[in-house]
Amino acid sequence: MEHIYLDYGSTAFPKAPGVGQAMADYIDQVGVNIGRGGYEAAYHTAEVVLDTRERLCRLFGWNRPESVIFTSGVTASLNILLKGFLRSGDRVAATSMEHNAVLRPLAQLAQSGVEVEIISCERDGSLPPERLEEALRRRPRALVMTHASNVCGTLLPAEEAAALCRRYGVRMILDCAQTGGVFPVDMLGWGVDALAFAGHKGLLGPQGIGGFLITGEMAMEVTPLLAGGTGSQSHLETMPDFLPDRFEAGTLNLPGIFGLRAALDYVERQGIHTLRQRSIARTDQLLRGLARIRDIRVVGRPGTEGRGAVVSVDFLHLDNAQAAYELENRWGIETRCGLHCAPKAHQTLGTYPQGTVRFTPGHATTEEEIDRAVSAIEEIAKEREGFTLHF
Ligand SMILES: Cc1ncc(COP(=O)(O)O)c(C=O)c1O
Structure with a gap:
């Protein structure tokens, strides 16, 4: 059958044409790390990684490739953002359409004194902007919101939400799991502070690679969840302040990044x-x-x-x-x-x-x-x- x-x-x-080949070529013919070794293959690999960050900037309307942070996907990205940003006594707003990648970190944060407000959406999954504004008037420190429901596909008003967040001085974190590579996202134009993406859905890349884009200002307000080797400022006990190193401890998923780059190339061409x-x-x-x-x-x-x-x-x-x-x-x-x-x-x-x-x-x-x-x-x-x- x-x-x-x-x-x-x-x-x-299927993934985008060329994804599997790009990953196999990296494994078979390149295979080295970046930020550690000082030799030609490492420099070439670093260029591919930078090129992938630049492509993600073009896709999401952003202008700083260094503030594209690679993680395993949306779940890891949202955990880093939410747990690194919110502290006891803070209030955070989210919608009733959120995935557990938002709801579960928020439930953990609620245990440590973060106040979580869930804004109810309509029976068709939509979010009336007036209802959102009502919640933002209570000045939460952040709004975390999915761009589209993974259950019914309903799009949430991300652009209006970002404008409202600007008006009320609220940081906006956007979950683009279902819209990355599918719907236009203009991080700079809309004024989003951070957005999380997955490589394996609309971007047509492999599993296990994704990340987040973050403004320089917000990045300094997020305490890195992970600490470890970055290949930079190794004499320090603390994580470097600059991006992407502030959030990229440990070895990157380079086969994933090579695959994602091939996928982004296809998405851009199509x-x-x-x-x-x-x-x-x-x-x-x-x-x-x-x-x-x-x-x-x-x-x-x-x-x-x-x-x-x-x-x-x-x-x-x-x-x-x-x-x-x-x-x-x-x-x-x-x-x-x-x-x-x-x-x-x-x-x-x-x-x-x-x-x-x-x-x-x-x-x-x-x-x-x-x-x-x-x-x-x-x-x-x-x-x-x-x-x-x-x-
Ligand atoms: C709306 C939404 N957010 C978050 C996630 C989690 O993404 P990942 O599995 O890449 O961490 C998904 C995955 O289905 C999703 O649909």
């Missing part, structure tokens, strides 16, 4: 607009197909307006885990079911505790694959709890 991969929201597959159009066209097709099916509830906004390529479905007469199992077992359709690491988002959308089956098309999803998915969903939706499993 052919596989129909509809789990791009978790990670993109253009994020073209790549987004591909996945949004398939999302539109899926939403239209689902609109005629009874016995399911499609959560989030009604169409593709204000939405990324994420479609969550609640099967009304069937356990969603069973529906996902059937889709895979009988049609080879690969989805993700459950709470998608975002329990409060499901509470907001009215799909807690049952969760949903999430379909996330991507750059390589075909029209035929979506047609087949719609037919399969239609057939399953008609079935009822307790029907015979087909093995």
